[in-house]
Amino acid sequence: MHAGVRSSTVLYSLLALTHAFYIPGVSYQSYRDGETLPLLVNKVYSDTSELQYAYTELPFVCPPTGRVRSGRFTSGASLSLNLGEVLRGDRITVSDYELVMGNDEEARYLCSHIVGSEGLKRTRELIRDGYMAEWIVDNLPGATSFQTTDKSRKYYAAGFKIGEEVTSASGDQSKYFLYNHVTLVIRYSRAPGKDGDQGKKVIVGFEVFPKSIEAGNRDKNGLPYDIHNVENGLELTPRSNSTEGLEDEGTATLTIPFTYSVYFREVEGLEWKNRWDMYFVAQDDSTHIHWLAIINSLVIAGLLSAVVAVILARTIRGDISDEGNIKPKRSRRPKSPRASAEKKPSGLLGDIEGDADLSSDDEGLDEVTGWKLVHGDVFRPPQYGGLLAPLVGSGIQLLLMATGLLVLSSFGVLNPSYRGGYVSVGTALFILAGLFSGYFSSRVYKTFGGQLWQKNVFVTASLVPGLLFTTIFILNLFVWVQASSTAIPFGTLLGLVALWLFIQLPLVYIGGRYGYVSVGPYEHPIKANAIPRQIPVQSWPTKGFQALLLSGFIPFVVVFIELMFVFKSLWQDKSGYYYVFGFLAVVSAVLVVTIIEVTIVATYLQLCNENYHWWWQSFMVGGSSSIWIFGYLVWYYFTKLHISGFVSSLLFFCYGFLACAIYGLLTGTVGFLSAYAFVRRIYG
Known part of the structure; x- marks a missing residue:
């Protein structure tokens, strides 16, 4: 630790x-020319596993020696991390790679590291599982560069592979090659303001091009004779190193030489504040899909708004304005106009406190039906x-x-x-x-x-x-x-x-x-009756789990498209960054409106069925879309992901369940508050 x-x-x-x-x-x-840039190594990760590993603790990595110093950074030192970094598995250490601003290095020797049989086995497993390394320069993750589909733009994907698996033509045998040479391309531009006038530069890009080079054919300094035309890579087997390998697999070792190249290249027209744009080009290409998600959400919310408007403007308002909707029958003796005016209810239910037994006697109501029948129990705890x-x-x-x-x-x-x-x-x-x-x-x-x-x-x-x-x-x-x-x-x-x-x-x-x-x-405007009213048998759509599934489906459809991007960032592109929070904010706002409207409709239907147990029901209806989201997670796991191993699968489902539970708690509260406001409004 x-x-x-x-x-x-x-x-x-x-x-x-x-x-x-x-x-x-x-x-x-x-940075000025000649100033040292610290290269930080963090961790390795894979889209086939939920487990990450500190880069410096891998069996094939050369331990930092402390020989490189750059300002407050000394190689081998571990950086203090904030809580978020610790929870996401970061373990950042200063490396021995020396990067001097403006100085190109065609080939430089780093170290040679002896790896035993267990270390070789572990390294092969990491390569087989597609693990990628995360290095950092000036807070930018080292990236693998790609071209867009139309070949018009370049974009970055953070991280680079640590090795390559080569399968034989028959498919029954695989060879594993470790990338023991990296070409580091540091892209810079003129610093803004006075720093730029003084010749200083800012880093706007960090690209890593890994390569596997055999251990032989090297000069006395450990550098390959030809670093550009490499015939054989470094295969992870003791027999690939004839001078160090032994025939006994249990005691066999492999000496792995590590080298690197550094090139500094200026980028015209790219400002420092826009340097992260290269990592988001792929997401920018999907902007039209985000707009589709918003339109989809707005259409659903619009339809629900129309339904709620009908309920509020026609059904409930019509019930409230109906003469004698909840007028008690105290006596068949006609009353004087003045007495009638004095006793006329001031609100929907009149002075309930003055007529304590009004709601407990259904025969005292004039043709009262639906939601009005439960007015004496609707605020019962x-x-x-x-x-x-x-x-x-x-x-x-x-x-x-x-x-x-x-x-x-x-x-x-x-x-x-x-x-x-x-x-x-x-x-x-x-x-x-x-x-x-x-x-x-x-x-x-x-x-x-x-x-x-x-x-x-x-x-x-x-x-x-x-x-x-x-x-x-x-x-x-x-x-x-x-x-x-x-x-x-x-x-x-x-x-x-x-x-x-x-x-x-x-x-x-x-x-x-x-x-x-x-x-x-x-x-509350109404006190609860002393004796609870008996609830009639409920229709199928308003019963328990069925009601939750039906109610939760609509909010799920609202966020479904945007969820695809969130899931992709979390589990498929673990090195990627979800950044379209503007779209997410709009979809979230529409989601909240949708949950409010769905809960109001569900609560109204429940009260119309003379069921006054709306407190818990409104909370569960509001959070019911979490059931669909967890189901979507399960589907996503089996159809889109390649996660393997018991621990990784356990982490996926447990953390996924926790996320859905937190989401359900949040949206359930939105549903509860909206139902509470609705009930107070119609019975107030």
């Missing part, structure tokens, strides 16, 4: 918001309200966090250059939103008649963090066995517990105390 990771986790988490404010075009680093209140409070906390992340990302404050920023800033926003979580949770809890508000505060503060921490800790036991950098260091886990105990919990407590003691419960 890196000492820097342990010591700085809490500090970087608390300062995450401060570090996040990167202003494109301003926060740049410029639900069963297990002590659980629903913390869920709603946690959902509001997540909603505030997600809104903050979307806003910051849409305005470019959060961007790929701030590595681990989304997780770090998201954690900070989540903790700060605990104040509002405790407030709303306590008010809802008191509205449901709860008495133990301190217990409610503790449950609210522990619900989401407890779920995440417990799941991650258990999964970590599997990942630790694999010696993967995906495993969260124990010091980081302690730091997360400290954040929860000393910051999150007190904030939730403060908000909870204020909401429960000082503000109090939400007031």
Whole structure:
């Protein structure tokens, strides 16, 4: 475990918001000719596995010697990481590669490393699984360059392969070649402002071209005689190195020489603030699909809006304006006009408190049907309200966090250059939103008649963090066995517990105390009957799981297209970066509107069926699209991904389930709030 990771986790988490404010075009680093650029090595990753590994801990890598110094960087030193970087499996170390600004090196010797039989076996497994390395120069990941389909533009894909698997013509045998030579192309442009006038330059591109070169045919300095025309690569078998190899496979070794070339090339017309554009060319080509997703979402939301408008403008308004819709039969003796005026209901239901037994006697209603029949029970506290209140409070906390992340990302404050920023800033926003979580949770809890508000505060503060921490800790036991950098260091886990105990919990407590003691419960226009009304048998579409599936399908269709890009960035292009947050923000806004409308329609239909148990139902209807999203994840796993291995599959499904649960909690809260506002409106 890196000492820097342990010591700085809490500090970087608390300062995450401060570090996040990167202003494109301003926060740049410029270099003079002859100045050393540090090359940082991070990790290796694969689209066939959820396990990542620190680059310096791989069996074929030369350990850094500490001979390279560049400012505050010394080769072999591990960089302190923020919380997001640690959680995403980063382990960044300064390497021995020497890059001097403006100085080209056609060939330079790095080191020779002896690898034993177990190391060779492990290296072959990594190559077979398609692992790619992530190196960093000036905060830019080393990239493999490609051409667009029409050959008109070049674009980058972050990372480069560590080796190549060559299968025989018969397909029954494979050879594995390690890339032991890299050609590094550093692209630069003139620095903006005064730095440019002083001859300084900024890095706008970092390309890596790996190559496999046999161990023989080298000069006394370890350099190949001809680095451009290579006949044989470095095969990962002891017999490929006749001077070092032994016949006994158990004790065999292979000496691997590493070399590299460096070229600096100027790029005209590319400003530093636009240097990440090369990584996004492939996503830019799919802009029309993003617009299709938005149009699809708007059409669905528009149709739902029409349905809700009909319900509100025609059905409910017609019921409310109907004379005598809920007028009691007190006596068949005619009343004077003045008395009638005095007793005329001031609202939909009149003075319910003055007629306490009105709603408990259905025979006292004049042709009342549908949703009006349950007016005396509609605000009855639900069963297990002590659980629903913390869920709603946690959902509001997540909603505030997600809104903050979307806003910051849409305005470019959060961007790929701030590595681990989304997780770090998201954690900070989540903790700060605990104040509002405790407030709303306590008010809802008191509205449901709860008495133990301190217990409610503790449950609210522990619900989401407890779920995440417990799941991650258990999964970590599997990942630790694999010696993967995906495993969260124990010091980081302690730091997360400290954040929860000393910051999150007190904030939730403060908000909870204020909401429960000082503000109090939400007031309802109607008091519940003493005796609950019997609920008739419900029709098939409004029953339990069927209702959830039907209700959740519509929001799922709204986000389905955009989900394809999110999934692709997360699991297929792990080296890629999802950056079209403008599109995501629009789709998210339409999603929220859709969930509100679906919940209103579902709640109205439920009340029309004389079922007043809408509290839990509205929450579950709002979050029901998470069922479809998890089903889509399962389908995506079996049809699009190539993940293999028990641990990787376990990580995929567990983290996917956690993400869907968090999403369901957030959208369920949106559904609950919209249904609550709707019910108050029609019965108020």
